Amino acid sequence: MSRLQIHDVSVRFPGMNGGEAVTALSGINFQIEPGEFVVALGASGCGKTTLLNLMAGFIQPSEGYLTLGDSGISGLPRVACGLELKDQITGPGQDRGVVFQKHALLPWLNVLDNAAFGLKLQGVGKEERNERAADFLKLVGLEDFHNHPVYQLSGGMQQRVGIARGLTNDPQMLLLDEPLGALDALTREVLQELLLEVWQETQKMMFFITHSVEEALFMASRLIIMSPRPGRITHDFSLNFNKIFLETRDARQVKSMPEFIEMREKVLGIIHGDEAENGGAH
Amino acid sequence: MKKLTDPMDSLDLTNAKTLPMTEDVTEQNSTLLKRFFSIFAAGPVKPGESYGAPGQGKSLAISLFTTFTLLFVWHIATYFQLVKPLFLPSPISVIQRFWEVATEGFGNATLLEHTGWSMMRVFSAFFLALITAVPIGILMGVNRIVRGLFDPIIEFYRPLPPLAYLPLVIIWLGIGEVSKVTLIYLAMFAPIALSARAGVKSVAIEQIHAAYSMGASRWQVIRHIILINALPEILTGLRIGVGFGWTTLVAAEMVAAQAGLGFMVLNAAEFLVTDVVIMGIIVIGIIAYLFDMFMRYLEKKLVPWKGR
Ligand SMILES: Nc1ncnc2c1ncn2[C@@H]1O[C@H](COP(=O)(O)OP(=O)(O)O)[C@@H](O)[C@H]1O
Ligand SMILES: [Mg+2]
Numbered sequence: 001m002s003r004l005q006i007h008d009v010s011v012r013f014p015g016m017n018g019g020e021a022v023t024a025l026s027g028i029n030f031q032i033e034p035g036e037f038v039v040a041l042g043a044s045g046c047g048k049t050t051l052l053n054l055m056a057g058f059i060q061p062s063e064g065y066l067t068l069g070d071s072g073i074s075g076l077p078r079v080a081c082g083l084e085l086k087d088q089i090t091g092p093g094q095d096r097g098v099v100f101q102k103h104a105l106l107p108w109l110n111v112l113d114n115a116a117f118g119l120k121l122q123g124v125g126k127e128e129r130n131e132r133a134a135d136f137l138k139l140v141g142l143e144d145f146h147n148h149p150v151y152q153l154s155g156g157m158q159q160r161v162g163i164a165r166g167l168t169n170d171p172q173m174l175l176l177d178e179p180l181g182a183l184d185a186l187t188r189e190v191l192q193e194l195l196l197e198v199w200q201e202t203q204k205m206m207f208f209i210t211h212s213v214e215e216a217l218f219m220a221s222r223l224i225i226m227s228p229r230p231g232r233i234t235h236d237f238s239l240n241f242n243k244i245f246l247e248t249r250d251a252r253q254v255k256s257m258p259e260f261i262e263m264r265e266k267v268l269g270i271i272h273g274d275e276a277e278n279g280g281a282h
Numbered sequence: 283m284k285k286l287t288d289p290m291d292s293l294d295l296t297n298a299k300t301l302p303m304t305e306d307v308t309e310q311n312s313t314l315l316k317r318f319f320s321i322f323a324a325g326p327v328k329p330g331e332s333y334g335a336p337g338q339g340k341s342l343a344i345s346l347f348t349t350f351t352l353l354f355v356w357h358i359a360t361y362f363q364l365v366k367p368l369f370l371p372s373p374i375s376v377i378q379r380f381w382e383v384a385t386e387g388f389g390n391a392t393l394l395e396h397t398g399w400s401m402m403r404v405f406s407a408f409f410l411a412l413i414t415a416v417p418i419g420i421l422m423g424v425n426r427i428v429r430g431l432f433d434p435i436i437e438f439y440r441p442l443p444p445l446a447y448l449p450l451v452i453i454w455l456g457i458g459e460v461s462k463v464t465l466i467y468l469a470m471f472a473p474i475a476l477s478a479r480a481g482v483k484s485v486a487i488e489q490i491h492a493a494y495s496m497g498a499s500r501w502q503v504i505r506h507i508i509l510i511n512a513l514p515e516i517l518t519g520l521r522i523g524v525g526f527g528w529t530t531l532v533a534a535e536m537v538a539a540q541a542g543l544g545f546m547v548l549n550a551a552e553f554l555v556t557d558v559v560i561m562g563i564i565v566i567g568i569i570a571y572l573f574d575m576f577m578r579y580l581e582k583k584l585v586p587w588k589g590r
Contacts, residue, residue: 104489
């Protein structure tokens with residue numbers, strides 16, 4: 001297992017229609033250790049998706065670079081900061097699975113074929129890839145839905161397929177961009193618990209984006225809070241509510257712990273402070 | 283018809299005996315009328331959808347109503363000789379002509395031969411457009427060089443009426459089959475290519491990103507994501523394309539044709555055989571409509587996920 005490192009990264013987007021350039025991220029320095037569940041929290045527009053896209057390799061940084069273990073993801077000199085990089089990956093790859101908010105499943109394939117799609121791309125034989133995909137579909141509770149068309153599933157079940165698909169390639173980390181954002185409150189809580197169980201089971205690094213404070217506190221072993229204009233990381237907390245949940249299996253009790261409520265107020269304070277500073281634009 | 287649970291209705295029932303007959307008859311009439319008009323109702327509204335998107339519900343009955351009304355008005359107008367048969371022959375005489383042309387022929391060919399020639403022309407053009415316009419449209423979507431090459435050509439000739447470039451096609455390709463098929467092909471090419479291109483553009487960026495993060499190559503993304511995603515719009519384009527093909531048929535058969543539905547109509551018009559003109563128009567319309575139905579069926583089978 002290797003860590004993901006972000007070295008002094010900035011991202012600037014050219015302004016639309018000749019407008020002013022947007023600094024989406026500025027001076028980001030941080031790393032994700034093996035086995036960590038990192039949650040990024042912040043108002044919309046503070047650069048969370050941009051950060052995730054960088055980690056996934058979908059976009060390149062304007063400055064700085066990213067590494068995963070001893071290979072680079074993007075934007076890097078081959079020898080960087082004394083690190084001799086073995087080989088240079090300059091884009092997305094199987095070592096980082098991505099789960100999107102929506103629109104990312106393939107509606108012409110059934111549940112099993114969606115989950116096995118990554119293996120198919122790599123030329124894994126039908127029998128083996130179906131077997132491996134079935135394992136992960138079982139992990140997310142979809143063992144009875146292999147042949148269903150995905151467009152007939154509920155939003156929650158579609159996201160389960162998305163999670164299984166992200167895992168079937170056996171990536172080192174899973175990047176999740178508001179995966180539960182479009183779900184109703186009840187389904188959302190069920191999937192929060194499911195994701196924590198998946199995390200415990202697979203020991204993958206997780207990078208999870210949300211703008212729900214409660215969800216962030218519940219899921220994170222590390223919580224980073226981001227602030228807009230320019231997008232940057234302002235706070236970095238270590239938390240263990242997820243571990244308490246995995247021991248007690250009682251989410252409501254965890255979410256009503258005095259420590260949880262205290263932390264929630266603190267984080268809400270930080271975010272609202274931000275908003276006041278920015279004229280409440282978001 | 284009457285719900286016994288409704289106190290008002292049961293009251294009615296008890297009084298029914300004392301009511302005079304006439305009342306009963308009008309009531310029967312009104313329910314008959316209601317039943318008649320209920321044919322045109324939108325059909326059962328989905329629960330909670332009374333404020334749904336405008337225009338929902340069934341429209342088949344209304345369409346049938348329009349069709350039969352038109353036929354009826356046509357029949358009345360000719361039956362009472364409100365219009366001279368030269369301008370508008372009666373539906374009966376059109377049907378008679380249909381039979382006559384089908385068995386004896388018109389202009390040296392039977393109806394089947396006319397239809398066969400026209401379908402041959404339209405569908406060879408369609409086949410050529412299928413194997414050229416679809417790939418070119420897709421390439422225009424995924425490759426800026428191909429887009430740059432074809433964009434000005436297509437955008438320039440697309441709005442031109444085929445009649446405008448028909449003389450040029452004849453000067454270049456002669457008066458044989460080649461120029462006829464080419465004219466129809468050109469009319470189909472633009473809508474098919476443009477819809478294939480639009481289909482490529484309609485893919486969600488999330489799907490492309492997901493495929494890349496599962497280790498897809500650029501070619502795999504095109505093959506497994508973009509092409510399949512473009513399928514619904516390609517099928518729509520083919521439907522529209524064939525429509526344009528039938529529209530252009532008459533123009534294509536204007537010069538030096540020996541047979542064909544368009545030729546038949548034009549030839550009949552020259553000799554003022556109006557019933558053959560109308561019959562030809564109806565046959566073209568029906569064939570085009572049947573093919574469109576077939577394409578819609580194909581759409582349902584091939585892309586059941588369309589719009590989801
Ligand atoms: N492709 C792009 N082109 C121009 N500006 C962009 C682009 N993507 C994001 N931005 C801008 O960068 C900022 C951060 O966006 P994003 O990372 O999507 O925020 P978040 O996910 O936290 O809501 C926003 O101001 C957004 O308008
Ligand atoms: Mg976002």
